[in-house]
Amino acid sequence: MANAANPMELLPEKITELVHELSVLPYDNMHHEGPVTGPFVLTNYVVWGLIALATVMVLMIVVSSREKKQMALAAQSGDVRALAPANRLVSVIEAGVEFIRDMAVDVIGQKDGPKYVPLLGTFFFLILTSNIFGLIPGGKSIGGAVGGTVALALIAWLVFVWVGFTKNGFIGYFKSLIPSGVRAMPLAARIGLGGYIFLLEFVSTFFIRPLTLAVRLFANLYAGHIILGVFSAFVVIFMQRITAGGLAVGAVSLLFLIIMYAFELFVAFIQAYVFTILTAVYIQSSVHASEH
Amino acid sequence: MLDLLFPAVAFASEGAAEGAAEGGLAATLGSVYPNPAVIWPTWVAFLILFFLLWKFAFPAILSMLDARAERIRESLEKAEETKVEAERMLEEYKKQLAEARGEAAKVIEQGRKVAETMKDEIIAKANEEAAQIIAKAHEALEAEKRAVVAELQGEVAQLSVAVASKLIGEKLSAEDHAKLIEQYVAEVGGLNDN
Structure with missing residues (x-):
């Protein structure tokens, strides 16, 4: 194979392999024919998702029990120094929690924001950790499978729709989809323009929002994994050609692969952040729906 | 392609x-x-993590953050208070120091004045005493002189009488002698007074 006349001829095969590898497969059988169809098969994505879950859980338990111990120590001995961050791990987790809390307060508001911190924190830490595990060669991110992002987006959707109905009432939430300016217009405009806007807002709120949440996260991570896969395929294909041109293309590809890896690490953070802050924005629009 | x-x-x-x-x-x-084999495990994972964060981790971490923030705020307030207090005390001490300096200057000034008056008094007293001593000495001298003069007059008179007696014998009575002597003494005394 390595001796094929044109290295580009190897590429379609490599990409098919890559796409197959990125599909939902049983965790113990990489060569499974096509994606998993049964709902109760332990898949590669789920195994890596559980690893991410376990990692976040362990980190959170370690940090929060440490915090509790130190709070008790500070209360008991009155030594203020016990309130200082204990180590780097604690500082990092605290910074993340503080980041989410500030986001919730900034976006949703001083009064309602803090209530949603655990929800937003779960999204952020789970997606971020999973994304980072997805960058390990062979690793998978929950966001790299449509099933995972659809599941997460559905949770976000359920929460903000639930909040919208409970905060504004069933009729009130639907009414809030029409801007108050239109509601004050004459009857004909209210029916015509109001009806049109209602239709747009209804579709946007109940269908587009969850869909974009799911697709954005998936598409970004999937595209990233494809790019990394294609560049590593380039490196493998061209490094096998012991010609000056082959080695040069291989070296450039390797350089790009490293740059893209750094970029994907950035994307891992950004997409976790975007998913979380959009969920916060949607919750905010539900909490304050009748104010618009 | x-x-x-x-x-x-x-x-x-x-x-x-x-x-x-x-x-x-x-x-x-x-x-x-959207593979169901991924969807429901994601839900389960989410719910487990949400429960853990909601019930245990976030309350502990957030209360730690709040406690620390509160503590820092308190410390800053206390530091500000302490600073103000320190500045106030410094101001007070400066005032007290200035007062003490003024007081000391006053005391020294007073001391100097007292010393000055004492000096003057002592000098005046000494002068007076000296004058007294001199006056006494003068008096004593005068008295001595007078005594000496009187004695001399006596002796001169006796001598004169004796000499005159020898020269003119016993012709002059005692009364005449006395008259002569007094006349003479008056002359001599008049000379002596000058």
């Missing part, structure tokens, strides 16, 4: 062909099929 650019599409179309045979939605949609 399209297969190359859009691997997902390639896989999907590839899958569609097989999908007809296998009849699975999974095969038809390929990579964009």
Whole structure:
């Protein structure tokens, strides 16, 4: 194979392999024919998702029990120094929690924001950790499978729709989809323009929002994994050609692969952040729906 | 070539062909099929993590953050208070120091004045005493002189009488003697007074 006349001829095969590898497969059988169809098969994505879950859980338990111990120590001995961050791990987790809390307060508001911190924190830490595990060669991110992002987006959707109905009432939430300016217009405009806007807002709120949440996260991570896969395929294909041109293309590809890896690490953070802050924005629009 | 650019599409179309045979939605949609084998485990994982964070981790971490923030705020307030207090005390001490300096200057000034008056008094007293001593000495001298003069007069008179007696014998009575002597003494005394 390595001796094929044109290295580009190897590429379609490599990409098919890559796409197959990125599909939902049983965790113990990489060569499974096509994606998993049964709902109760332990898949590669789920195994890596559980690893991410376990990692976040362990980190959170370690940090929060440490915090509790130190709070008790500070209360008991009155030594203020016990309130200082204990180590780097604690500082990092605290910074993340503080980041989410500030986001919730900034976006949703001083009064309602803090209530949603655990929800937003779960999204952020789970997606971020999973994304980072997805960058390990062979690793998978929950966001790299449509099933995972659809599941997460559905949770976000359920929460903000639930909040919208409970905060504004069933009729009130639907009414809030029409801007108050239109509601004050004459009857004909209210029916015509109001009806049109209602239709747009209804579709946007109940269908587009969850869909974009799911697709954005998936598409970004999937595209990233494809790019990394294609560049590593380039490196493998061209490094096998012991010609000056082959080695040069291989070296450039390797350089790009490293740059893209750094970029994907950035994307891992950004997409976790975007998913979380959009969920916060949607919750905010539900909490304050009748104010618009 | 399209297969190359859009691997997902390639896989999907590839899958569609097989999908007809296998009849699975999974095969038809390929990579964009929301696989139930991923969906429900994601929900379970989310709920487990949410419960843990909501019940245990976040309350502990957030209360630590709040406690620390509160503590820092308190410390800053206390520092500000202490600073103000310190400045006030410094001001007070400066005032006290200035007062003490003024007091000391006053005391020294007073001391100097007292010393000055004492000096004057002592000098005056000494002068007076000296004058007294001199006056006494004068008096004593005068008295001595007078005594000496009187004695001399006596002796001169006796001598004169004796001499005169010898010269003129016993012709002059005692009364005449006395008259002569007094006359003479008056003359001599008059000389002596000058």
